Amino acid sequence: MIVSEDRFGFDSDSTLVGEPGALTGWGPIRRPPRLELLQGPGAPRAFDLLADEMVIGRSSQVEICIESQLMSRRHAALRRSGPDVRLVDLESANGVYLNGVRVHSAGLLEGDTIQIGDVLFVYREGG
Amino acid sequence: MPAFVRFWGTRGSIPTPGHQTRRYGGNTSCVELRMDGALLVCDGGTGLRELGLDLRRRMPEGVEAHLFFSHMHWDHIQGFPFFVPAYSPESRLHVYETTPGDDRVRRLLHGQMKSEYFPVSFSELGATIEARYFSNRELWVRGVRVRCFEQPHPGRSFAFSFEHEGKKIVYATDSELDSCVCDPLLREREPEALRRLPADLVRFIEGADLLIADGQYTDAEYPSKRGWGHASAATVVDLAVQAGVRQCAIFHHDPMHSDDVVEEKIQVCRARARTHGSELVVFGAREGVELKL
Numbered sequence: 001m002i003v004s005e006d007r008f009g010f011d012s013d014s015t016l017v018g019e020p021g022a023l024t025g026w027g028p029i030r031r032p033p034r035l036e037l038l039q040g041p042g043a044p045r046a047f048d049l050l051a052d053e054m055v056i057g058r059s060s061q062v063e064i065c066i067e068s069q070l071m072s073r074r075h076a077a078l079r080r081s082g083p084d085v086r087l088v089d090l091e092s093a094n095g096v097y098l099n100g101v102r103v104h105s106a107g108l109l110e111g112d113t114i115q116i117g118d119v120l121f122v123y124r125e126g127g
Numbered sequence: 128m129p130a131f132v133r134f135w136g137t138r139g140s141i142p143t144p145g146h147q148t149r150r151y152g153g154n155t156s157c158v159e160l161r162m163d164g165a166l167l168v169c170d171g172g173t174g175l176r177e178l179g180l181d182l183r184r185r186m187p188e189g190v191e192a193h194l195f196f197s198h199m200h201w202d203h204i205q206g207f208p209f210f211v212p213a214y215s216p217e218s219r220l221h222v223y224e225t226t227p228g229d230d231r232v233r234r235l236l237h238g239q240m241k242s243e244y245f246p247v248s249f250s251e252l253g254a255t256i257e258a259r260y261f262s263n264r265e266l267w268v269r270g271v272r273v274r275c276f277e278q279p280h281p282g283r284s285f286a287f288s289f290e291h292e293g294k295k296i297v298y299a300t301d302s303e304l305d306s307c308v309c310d311p312l313l314r315e316r317e318p319e320a321l322r323r324l325p326a327d328l329v330r331f332i333e334g335a336d337l338l339i340a341d342g343q344y345t346d347a348e349y350p351s352k353r354g355w356g357h358a359s360a361a362t363v364v365d366l367a368v369q370a371g372v373r374q375c376a377i378f379h380h381d382p383m384h385s386d387d388v389v390e391e392k393i394q395v396c397r398a399r400a401r402t403h404g405s406e407l408v409v410f411g412a413r414e415g416v417e418l419k420l
Contacts, residue, residue: 101410103416
């Protein structure tokens with residue numbers, strides 16, 4: 001739908017009726033969920049969560065490698081199921097804190113903070 | 128062996144789906160405990176439906192679950208007819224009655240599935256569902272000692288304590304704690320002062336690694352809700368401090384409370400614990416969060 005304006009020479013009281021799809025040409029734009037590293041080695045940095053599972057840890061073999069001595073080699077996993085992402089502690093030595101509370105696992109929501117030792121992330125939902 | 132606790136429903140009174148309640152969740156009371164290999168379920172509010180779906184995935188060969196109902200108000204039983212394992216002949220459900228010989232829990236679960244309310248009758252459920260009874264307010268599930276404690280609530284309710292290998296978890300929802308504060312005028316006289324609660328209640332909770340407790344109201348709200356059977360979150364904090372609890376999950380969030388209001392309530396609770404000089408960890412019970420103790 002286009003609301004007419006005088007500068008196009010249309011009658012300002014009339015409305016041209018049209019199909020929105022034909023005018024815009026695309027559907028919703030999707031972006032993946034992401035983890036933003038706010039504090040800790042390598043900050044600031046962002047990780048798009050593109051795979052079904054991504055592991056956070058100190059090992060160079062993991063997808064989200066943070067070289068902090070307070071982090072286990074394989075510390076926590078981020079598991080995607082559709083639009084949802086679940087954080088799971090992989091039996092780490094120092095645990096995972098969600099918004100300041102130690103958790104074993106949790107579904108993540110926009111703005112959640114994840115603290116692992118001296119490392120702080122914020123979770124951003126996809127859209 | 129560690130104990131696991133997962134919140135499937137944390138809302139009080141009625142389900143509250145929607146953007147305003149997304150963070151803490153809109154499903155009504157249901158908490159899963161796993162201790163000594165036993166699956167223990169506290170209450171069957173609408174969160175029980177989600178738990179059932181997850182159990183079908185985790186235990187496709189059949190579920191053995193122990194169901195403890197604090198009481199039988201709607202928000203604690205409505206999930207049961209939608210609990211998928213109840214329909215499976217491979218499942219075995221143990222339903223606990225707090226009073227020997229009393230079949231109230233089973234009778235009311237049956238009643239809510241009468242054809243006037245629900246299309247499938249209780250007798251059509253495929254699972255083996257059997258009643259078990261507390262004896263002197265205590266019983267054992269495998270190596271887990273379970274005790275119950277009567278609470279002030281219209282029609283009464285029960286708290287449950289689960290203990291195994293030095294770990295203690297207390298589930299205490301739908302309790303009007305403020306009605307049994309030792310000095311009922313203290314809250315008006317000195318709102319910040321520690322509200323003493325009855326010794327037998329404090330003993331029941333004493334030393335819990337985790338207390339999951341009804342903290343539905345703010346202090347400002349409670350006076351207008353007196354007699355409805357729920358507690359001020361501040362009084363829950365005071366109980367937890369007196370009982371030497373390590374972590375306290377404020378539970379049974381008011382259906383009128385948005386996530387922001389719950390968050391504010393939790394901040395007030397944390398400040399109160401600090402005021403009492405306590406290291407108590409206070410948080411708002413949130414759907415989908417799992418703890419390992």
